[in-house]
Amino acid sequence: MIVCMTCQEGRLQRRNLTYLQWHDDNLLIVNRVPASVCEVCGDYIYDPDAVEHLQQLLWAHLPEKQSPNKRKRSPA
């Protein structure tokens, strides 16, 4: 068992949480993302592997408009 880094007291339990993330004006909601939740203070950490997997899925589907360099297109 891992001890919580926030309160140094509780232990982290495996839970499935809802993952929320804003992308510009769009709110991404992913249900049942594995995470570790402190039983004492309620602090939580998403499973790093799950988050990375999510990010990869996300970036694969987003149109290429995130890079600021690509938006610099002069009218001439």
Ligand SMILES: [Zn+2]
């Ligand atoms: Zn804690």
